[in-house]
Structure formats: C-alpha cells, structure tokens
Amino acid sequence: MAAAMAAHALRFETVRSNPQHTDTNASALDFPSASGEIKMTAAVFSTENSAPPQIHYLFHQYRTTGRKPRTELWHVHHFWQLELILDGCGGELAAETEVLPFNSGDIFLIPSGIRHVFHYPDRRCKWLSVKFSVEPQCRTGAQRFSLNEILEPARTILLHLLNAGRLPDRQEVHLINAVLMIFVNYHLSHGSDCSQPESTFVSRISGYVLSREGKYISVDDVARFIGYSPKYTSNRFRREAGLPLKTFLDRQRYEHAVRRLCFTSDSISTIAAALGFSDTYAFSRFFKHAAGKSPSQFRESYLHSM
Amino acid sequence: MAAAMAAHALRFETVRSNPQHTDTNASALDFPSASGEIKMTAAVFSTENSAPPQIHYLFHQYRTTGRKPRTELWHVHHFWQLELILDGCGGELAAETEVLPFNSGDIFLIPSGIRHVFHYPDRRCKWLSVKFSVEPQCRTGAQRFSLNEILEPARTILLHLLNAGRLPDRQEVHLINAVLMIFVNYHLSHGSDCSQPESTFVSRISGYVLSREGKYISVDDVARFIGYSPKYTSNRFRREAGLPLKTFLDRQRYEHAVRRLCFTSDSISTIAAALGFSDTYAFSRFFKHAAGKSPSQFRESYLHSM
Structure with a gap:
C-alpha cells in the first residue's frame, strides 16, 4: 500500500x-x-498505474442515414469507437444490456470488447465515427456524454483535424491521438469501473x-x-x-x-x-x-x- | 531506412x-x-519514433503584473513552460536570441533548456503559467502561437481544468496532461526542429x-x-x-x-x-x-x- x-x-x-x-x-x-x-x-x-494509456488513431468515417432506417447487427471489436452525433436525433445505441437514446451533440465512447448496435430511425442523421486502439486494455462500459466545457472544445478540435475527404497525415494523427486521450481520460474519470481500487x-x-x-x-x-x-x-x-x-x-x-x-x-x-x-x-x-x-x-x- | x-x-x-x-x-x-x-x-x-511523449503536469500559477514593471532575470529550467496570456498587452518574451512581443490571446511554449526572460511593461497583464515535464527530451526552440481552431479550444479546456485557487486532483491531472499533449504536439508539428530527419x-x-x-x-x-x-x-x-x-x-x-x-x-x-x-x-x-x-x-x- x-x-x-x-x-x-x-x-x-x-x-x-x-x-x-x-x-x-x-x-x-x-x-x-x-x-x-x-x-x-x-x-x-x-x-x-501512472503510465497514460497509449492511443492510436485507426480510421474515421463521416456517416449519414439515408431515407430508410439503417439496420445493424450486434457486434463487438477490439478497437475503441468514438461517435460524435452531428445532426439528427431519435436514434439509440444498445450496448450490452443498456439502451442509450441520442440526439445531436451527444457523444458515445464504446470501449474495446463491448457488444453493441446502433439503431437509426427513418430520419436523416449525421455522425462521425472514429476507431482507435487503447493500450493497455481495461474493462469499461459504453458511455454517453453530452457537450460540456471539456468535451465541446475537444469535439471542435477533432472535427477540425478529421477531414471528411481524406485520411489525416502523420502530424495530424499525433494531434488526433492527443484529443482522443482527452475523451478516454474523461471517460475513465466519469463513471468508469476501471479506476484502481x-x-x-x-x-x-x-x-x-x-x-x-x-x-x-x-x-x-x-x-x-x-x-x-x-x-x-x-x-x-x-x-x-x-x-x-x-x-x-x-x-x-x-x-x-x-x-x-x-x-x-x-x-x-x-x-x-x-x-x-x-x-x-x-x-x-x-x-x-x-x-x-x-x-x-x-x-x-x-x-x-x- | x-x-x-x-x-x-x-x-x-x-x-x-x-x-x-x-x-x-x-x-x-x-x-x-x-x-x-x-x-x-x-x-x-x-x-x-512512435511512442508519444510522456507529459506530466507539475505546477500552475495565475500571475498578474502590478502597477510597476515586472523585472525578471534570464533563467533556464528542466521543465517545459506554457504561458497563456489572458489579459493585457505590450510585453515581450526574450528566448535565446529571439525577442517575441505578445498580446492578449497569445500562447508561448518554452521547452526544456531554453534560456529566457519575460518583460512586462508598466501595465496590468494577466497570464497563466503551467510547468510540466516532457519525456523523452528533445531540443526545440521557444514558440509563440496565436489562437486558432486547435489552440483556442485546448486553451478553453485548460482554463476550465486549472482552478486559480487550488491544485488539480488526480483525475484532473490526467485530463490536463492530455491537453498539454495537444500543445506539445502542435508545437512539434509547427516549426520545431525536433522532427526526425x-x-x-x-x-x-x-x-x-x-x-x-x-x-x-x-x-x-x-x-x-x-x-x-x-x-x-x-x-x-x-x-x-x-x-x-x-x-x-x-x-x-x-x-x-x-x-x-x-x-x-x-x-x-x-x-x-x-x-x-x-x-x-x-x-x-x-x-x-x-x-x-x-x-x-x-x-x-x-x-x-x-
């Protein structure tokens, strides 16, 4: 001790x-x-456990629902996923046993290994999906956040760095990793069960x-x-x-x-x-x-x- | 290669x-x-050199000049220093052989080992000084930045996290470190001579x-x-x-x-x-x-x- x-x-x-x-x-x-x-x-x-988690940006996509509802299957993956809901509302994320409805401005962080599925109703919805890895792994649940003094500016930086039309270059990736670290640290400090006893x-x-x-x-x-x-x-x-x-x-x-x-x-x-x-x-x-x-x-x- | x-x-x-x-x-x-x-x-x-730099927040202070000019001596230190100029103008930072005048909204990053001195004229000036360590060390010069799409939101988060009246708690420190990483990565990607050949x-x-x-x-x-x-x-x-x-x-x-x-x-x-x-x-x-x-x-x- x-x-x-x-x-x-x-x-x-x-x-x-x-x-x-x-x-x-x-x-x-x-x-x-x-x-x-x-x-x-x-x-x-x-x-x-003083070493900060190592974050590696992997991929990002700007997505929209069309006129028809978007149907996904339950799935799970190694990477972490950050979803910034940019436009539209009325959808929901089901993660493990929870159902989290969302609106424009909401942010979801889905850590590694969480079984989940997004439901988009038959309305226009626009969101940014960022995939990244976090080492070392730690077991935490999916979380929904609303914009606040920390997340709103972090979101601004991310949207500035993640071009819709191309992948980021190496220097941008370093900055993106730093912003993703804000989201992960915020997640770990707000209701995660990953904190050390x-x-x-x-x-x-x-x-x-x-x-x-x-x-x-x-x-x-x-x-x-x-x-x-x-x-x-x-x-x-x-x-x-x-x-x-x-x-x-x-x-x-x-x-x-x-x-x-x-x-x-x-x-x-x-x-x-x-x-x-x-x-x-x-x-x-x-x-x-x-x-x-x-x-x-x-x-x-x-x-x-x- | x-x-x-x-x-x-x-x-x-x-x-x-x-x-x-x-x-x-x-x-x-x-x-x-x-x-x-x-x-x-x-x-x-x-x-x-893929490992991101390790950032450790050390100390912060909100400072103001009084009515008299503030006189400093040339000095140098191991830690990095981030100065956010919050109010007032007309001062300047001398770093090694450069002289950088500043105004409200300017940001200075002074890496480890840079000989420097701040000059504040006889006017009210308010600034936030954050000291932190970066490992591994790399040789870069001092830099002045103006607010932009990345630095302005990063500054907002930092000001939200760094209370004027007390030291941050452990969870805040993790978030502060992540924000400082944005400043360091921004510095390293903008005009630093530290990039790998x-x-x-x-x-x-x-x-x-x-x-x-x-x-x-x-x-x-x-x-x-x-x-x-x-x-x-x-x-x-x-x-x-x-x-x-x-x-x-x-x-x-x-x-x-x-x-x-x-x-x-x-x-x-x-x-x-x-x-x-x-x-x-x-x-x-x-x-x-x-x-x-x-x-x-x-x-x-x-x-x-x-």
Missing part, C-alpha cells in the same frame, strides 16, 4: 557518481540525502492534505477531518499506507515547498508565508531538516543542475 | 502457438502468412500514396508525380526505402483494404469500388494473393478473434 502514497508525491533523483543516471521507474518518495547533489528530474502526480481512508486523507497546499496540518486536524480518534487515525494510516501519518504530513509539506522553490520565482519569504510558517527562519529549519540544505541552497543547486 | 516505411503501415500480429503473445515493438510490415491465424491487434500510423523523396511518395486512399497507382503515376523517370524513381525508392516501389504500392493498397474490412461495416463490393477495382472478383484475387484468404474470410477471422 506504500506505493499509493506516491499519488501526490514528487520524484527525485539523487545524483552521485553518474550524473547521466535516471531511474525513470522510481516512485517511492525518499527525502534526498544531504550528501548527494540533488537533481530534480520530474515532479509528478504519479499514480500506482484504493483505500478510501488513505485517499480521503491524501486529498485533504493536498487541498491544504503545504499549510501546516496536525494529526489531530486529520483525525477531525476523517471523523476518528487521533490514535485510531494514526494507526490505521500507518497500516494502510505503510508509513506514519506524521511523516506523510511533513513530506507533503516539504514537497509543496520544493515545487514552489523549483517551479516558481516566488521569494523564500513568500513561500514561507504561503506554507503558513511564522517566518523564514522556521521555514528554513523545517526545510533543512528534510533536504539537508537551506531553501535557497536547494533552489540554487536545482538551477545549477541545468 | 526500411523502418521509415512503417510510417503509414498497419501492424499485425500473427498468432501461432501462444495467443497471448503481443510484440508491441513490431514495426516492420509483413504480409501475414496464410498458414497462421491472423489477429490484428492495432493498426497504427506508427513513426520511427526523413528522406523527402520517400516521404513525398508516401504522402502521395496515402492521399490516394487505396486506389490503384502505377510506378509511372509515382514517377510523374515526383518528376523523375520511372526507372530512376524505382531505383532511388528501393535504395532509400529498402523495398521495391511496386511492393510498397501493393502493400499500401492492401493495408487500406484491411483497414476498411476491419474498422468499417462497408460491404465487400463497396470496398472494392472505393479501391478502384473493376469488380469484387478482381479485388478478391488481389487480396487473396496478399493475405492468403479472401476479404470476407479475413473479416470473419478478425471478428472471430475477439
């Missing part, structure tokens, strides 16, 4: 003998050693700590938030997350400090204030204990590692 | 003893053997063949298109691409047939007509020679491999 803690963790590389060495698989969070020169390679919101207890605490953006949080604060006694909260957190709650809280605060030091030009005193320290000396003491060097030395060595 | 041909190539997996085997690195195009059961895993527009001769022919979408093309047609004699065209193509031009043309046509068989529900006669065959018999003969089975058998075995 300790790996789950990497969810909101920064990733460090401690450079010693070989400055070229990059352990891209590193996910455990360690306080960097004071003896090694610190080079931050990437600070990521990594998840246990995670301890609600740990993830709720983790989310709470993240929302505080580096400000001081005591074990008692966490206990109050989660609704258990401080002792029970500490013990259960250590059991499920694999590290003491106090250590986790300190690391999160330290990581937030590192993000601000490395990715902003905020002054040390601004950062100290944002993190809720009474003054820069208190911040420096805290930081030095964790990093083995002062905030300004840390920033300096990060900038000089370029 | 043969690998360059995979640019518009389908990828097959020929399943023999172990149906679980997946060679995800396969890029060479082979006509599937008539003896093996054919299972198409993914048909991709793979490039020599490729034979213009081969890629021009490849683009021409792709644009014909499976219709018949003779060596003479290609020679006329490229402006050389058929003999010189054939010889140079074989030398640079690593396979005879006639073989390449047949494969491209075959691949297009496979795409239509596997990813559409078009009838065999519709596909034959779209590919410019005089009738379904001519198409079947051509296809059987390449695949070892008829178009309908091929479709059948693809659908049954589910």
